[in-house]
Amino acid sequence: MNTPAPTHRPSRITRAVALLEYLAPAWFAMVMGWCGLSQAWLRAIDIFGDSALGLGLVAAIFAQVIFVLLCLACIVRLQAHPNAVAADMRHPVRHAFMATLPISILLLASLGINLFWGTDRTLDTALTFLWCVGSILEIAATVWVIERWLNKAENGGLQWATFTPVFFIPVVGNVLAPLGGVSIGLETWATAQFGVGMFLWMVLQTLMFVRLAQAGPLPARLAPSWFITMVPPSIGGLSLLQLDAPLTMVWMMWGIGAFFLLLAMSQIATIREQPFSMANWGMSFPLAAFTSLSLRMSHAPGGAWLQLPATLLLAITSLLILGLTLSTWRGLRHGHLLVAEK
Numbered sequence: 001m002n003t004p005a006p007t008h009r010p011s012r013i014t015r016a017v018a019l020l021e022y023l024a025p026a027w028f029a030m031v032m033g034w035c036g037l038s039q040a041w042l043r044a045i046d047i048f049g050d051s052a053l054g055l056g057l058v059a060a061i062f063a064q065v066i067f068v069l070l071c072l073a074c075i076v077r078l079q080a081h082p083n084a085v086a087a088d089m090r091h092p093v094r095h096a097f098m099a100t101l102p103i104s105i106l107l108l109a110s111l112g113i114n115l116f117w118g119t120d121r122t123l124d125t126a127l128t129f130l131w132c133v134g135s136i137l138e139i140a141a142t143v144w145v146i147e148r149w150l151n152k153a154e155n156g157g158l159q160w161a162t163f164t165p166v167f168f169i170p171v172v173g174n175v176l177a178p179l180g181g182v183s184i185g186l187e188t189w190a191t192a193q194f195g196v197g198m199f200l201w202m203v204l205q206t207l208m209f210v211r212l213a214q215a216g217p218l219p220a221r222l223a224p225s226w227f228i229t230m231v232p233p234s235i236g237g238l239s240l241l242q243l244d245a246p247l248t249m250v251w252m253m254w255g256i257g258a259f260f261l262l263l264a265m266s267q268i269a270t271i272r273e274q275p276f277s278m279a280n281w282g283m284s285f286p287l288a289a290f291t292s293l294s295l296r297m298s299h300a301p302g303g304a305w306l307q308l309p310a311t312l313l314l315a316i317t318s319l320l321i322l323g324l325t326l327s328t329w330r331g332l333r334h335g336h337l338l339v340a341e342k
Contacts, residue, residue, distance in 0.1 A: 019338040020077040021084045027070055028100035029281035030328065034063035035107035036288025037321050040314055042114060043295040047311065060111045067104055092162035095148065096169050099141040103173040105134030110180035117183055124184075131180045135193060138173035142196070145170045160215040163207060165228040166282075171200045172231045178239035187243070194239050201232035223271045224279050226264040227286040233257040234289035238296065247300055254297055257290045276327045278337065284324055287317045 038059035044052040078085050088094045109131035116123055145167070151157040174197025181190025208229070218225065237253030264286075271280070294310035297303045331337035 017076060017080050020073055021081040022338045022340060023070075023073055023077050024088055024094055024278065024341075025074075025097040025100055026094065026278045026281070028067075028097070028104050029278065029285065030325075031063050031067045031070065031104040032100060032107060033281055033284025033288065033321050033324065034059050034066060035104070035111060036285040036292070037317060038063060038111055039107075039114075040288045040291045040295065040317060043292045044311070044314055046299060047295075047307070057115070060108075060115070063111075064108060067108060092159060093164060093166055096145055096166045099138065099145065099170040099173055102134050102137035102141055103169070103176065105130060106138060106173055106176050106180065109134055110176065113180045113183050127180075128184045128186075131184060131186075134173075135177060135181070135189070138170070138176075139193065139196075142170040142174060142200070146200075160211050163211040163215070164218055164222050165208065165225040166222075168201070168204055168228045168232065171197050171204060172228075172235065172285075173197070175201070175232055175235045175239055178242040179235070182242045191243060194236075194243070197232065198236060201236070205229070205232075220270050221274050221277065221279060223267040223274070224282040226260075226267050227283040229260040230257050230264060230286040230290050233260065234286065234293045237293045238289070241296060250293075250297065250300070254293055257293060261287075261290055276331060276336070278328075280327070281324055284317075284321050287313070287320060291317045 038056045041048075041052045041056035041059060045056075089098065109127055112123075112127045113131065117127065118124065149158040153159050174193050177190040177193035177197070178187070181187060181193075233253045233256035237250045237257065240250050240253065264283075271283075291310065291313040294306055294313055298306040298310045328337065
């Protein structure tokens with residue numbers, strides 16, 4: 001009697017490595033979201049005191065843990081699935097998410113600078129090095145993305161149908177520069193990088209409206225990306241404060257951010273109709289950035305009226321990011337997230 005050959009199931013590690021093929025760079029949006037939430041709570045210290053500081057530290061630690069885990073996963077992915085990484089870099093939309101890595105580095109460095117700068121010389125050197133790495137990588141990512149768009153459409157060039165607010169992502173990292181760069185004594189470089197980001201923001205915002213006229217509305221699954229349009233004015237306003245710009249300019253930025261928030265909110269019904277995906281994380285950092293600016297401006301002359309709305313925004317942002325985190329955990333457990341893109 002012949003006994004059937006035993007079937008060998010792949011180990012849990014083997015299955016996990018196989019699933020990493022679908023770990024797109026958009027996953028670093030989780031780091032951005034938690035960094036943004038940390039910054040928002042740190043801006044609320046004047047309102048909530050040490051409780052806000054504690055929550056800001058917890059969010060910063062959580063962001064750092066996610067960043068380390070994602071970096072390790074990306075190293076394994078690069079070795080096990082190099083073709084998948086190459087496909088992301090060639091993809092007409094996903095290639096812009098490559099900038100989320102240097103942005104995450106800049107955000108983590110800025111958080112460290114805001115929290116610990118001046119406490120230890122060795123730590124100051126490490127934070128300066130980390131900020132410089134993020135800054136240089138962000139400039140490189142921006143040049144790489146823009147250079148792609150100079151090609152013909154068939155060679156990865158700009159196409160109206162694939163133009164979405166996702167392309168604002170490389171811009172975000174550049175306008176972030178003053179948040180950490182001013183404190184470490186690199187104000188001139190940070191200001192120059194900020195100028196690049198502001199220039200590209202105006203160009204891309206114009207192209208976005210032209211795209212709507214040429215190719216119609218975005219696909220429903222990309223509706224959360226409308227929140228990304230809030231980031232340049234929100235972070236731009238915070239950066240202008242770091243650069244001691246007139247408050248009039250900062251209020252203008254706040255107004256633009258509020259307009260794009262209202263525009264993004266008009267897509268909530270569409271977003272709720274779609275199954276959860278990593279695209280939903282596109283709402284997290286933009287809302288946190290606008291919340292941070294609102295909290296900061298609530299203490300500016302003439303901004304006392306903003307304290308209640310800003311506090312409400314902080315609560316909404318916190319609940320949103322917690323909800324996105326739980327949905328991501330459930331999606332991983334049930335195998336809904338690390339799958340081939342439909």
